[in-house]
Amino acid sequence: MSSSIRRRSYGVKAAPYGFLAPAVVLFSLFFALPIGYAVWLSFRRIEVKGLGLGKGARDEVWAGLSHYTAALTDAELGHGALRVLGYGLIVVPVMLGLALLFALLLDAERVRGRSFSRLAIFLPYAIPGVIAALLWGFLYLPDVSPFHYVLDTAGLPGPELLHGGGLYAAMANIAVWGGTGFNMIVIYTSLRSIPAEVYEAAKLDGATPLQIALRIKIPMVAPSLVLTFFFSVIATLQVFSEPTTLKPLTNAMSTTWSPLMKVYNDAFVGGNVYAASATAVVLALATFALSFALLRVANSGTRKGGAR
Template sequence: MPNPVAAEPATPPATEGVPSPRRRRRRALAPYLFSAPAMLLYLLFTVIPIGYALVTSFFAQRRVGGGPLGTRSTVFVWFDNYAGVLDDPRLIGGLGRLALYGIIAVPFTLGLALLFALLLDTPGVKLRRFGRTAIFLPYAVPGVVAALMWGFMYLAGTSPFSHVTRSLGWGDIPFLEPGGIYPSLANISIWGGTGFNMLIIYTALRGIPPQLIEAARLDGAGEVQIALRIKVPMVGPALILTSIFGLLGALQLYGEPLMLKPLTNTISTTWAPLMAIYQDAFVLDNLHDAAAASIVLAVGTALVSTAVLATVRIAMKRRLR
């Protein structure tokens, strides 16, 4: 009998393993479907309000018709609201107060965050997990609660610090007086923001290759030299990020002075730009000027942040050269 010829294995079709057009469409649409809820919320609570504020800022309420029978009507005024905002002494004074506040709050917050991150990254540190949690914990306290808590510790009648100074015959500490209001407000921000910035910098420190640090130790470098010459330069992007966060937080100051306002006469209803915007919008019912001031503050914040970021990048490029 003739030997049977072995059957060759069937060649798989060329389309096997290739997803169908329907499956390819599903894969292409999946990222958009997953991100749709976030994009919808962003559209509803960010894009649309910004657009509404921008449109509102070009209108104003004007009296149409003379005499007691005149009525108020909304008219298009071009850039008159912006000219009024830029000439408003409340905004100029508020920006000056924000500058003084930021000079204290931002450097101290970033400096303490960097110091704590370097200490926690030092070999042999005990209770590292407890230290991270203890430093980060104030960030979990809501800003309003933190401001009220510190406000009662600032009041002369309830302040434990003033109680100690009175016992020593030094009198009360002027936390809420004109000379002490800026450090008092900055202290609330420093207390609440140091832990968050520390965590960002500490995470960047943990990403430094350990071989690089070990090589520096073999060359005889101490921990201080390693921190200043290796760790700090290599966490430059994290420092830039935290600097931008600190700057944005300073320009958006609102909750802390609002909570301390009932406790002192030093803080007025227009002490910060956002407080003045709130007064115009919800107390004086002047939404058009408030919208213009909001746009001016937002554009100014973006410009300042961009300028700081560009300056830091130029400085880092020159240093690398």
């Protein structure tokens, strides 16, 4: 009897590990293992002997930190990072500002069609980024865009959205159109969790809807704003599908417009997966460091605001 109870207790203790095992296996195979392999490749290189023909003429040897040195001193990678920085300075404030505005409007008392509006704002997020970039890309082309046709008919000049500074606005529009709905849902869900008694007390004190929004709602959803800001920064640093999809439509965009495009170009066009792996590791570490720093600053500001 005691051995049966002991086996049953062991089974109860081992049950959580059994439930976790599939997730751990999948995480190891499809996340940890590829990252470890990329780090390993970043320290390797191909050494060619003679003409590089025949068996043993090309060997994979230790490269040390040479790929990392090349990545950190690569001017093209630096220019791509600056372009992404300019792109992010447009996308993140506009997207989060619209998401907060829509969430506050949907949370207002006298709103009609709340369910339809919420679905309509969120729906673009369900469209894959490549499809969204293709749709907007053809709307930007003067020869096929209905907007340019209407402007030409009215005798007005059409904007150049695939050249120069307009290219940043064109790409930012795609990101804002697709990402605002997700951020709005996160903020709106946080707004709906605020107790109604808080609003009632504010109304009794004579607060207007605008004052309630500015002094109660926005401070109380600050953690959600920090979360959406964190996600938006990461997504901006990893921009790839939009510029890659728009690249065939314009000559103003290079194959290394963003850092991830350079990684792709080095690995699959140049055939140098070793240098591309080192660049990818550098970008991952930079993204982690920047995101961690921003999160610490945002959380510090949130705690100070809550203390007041």
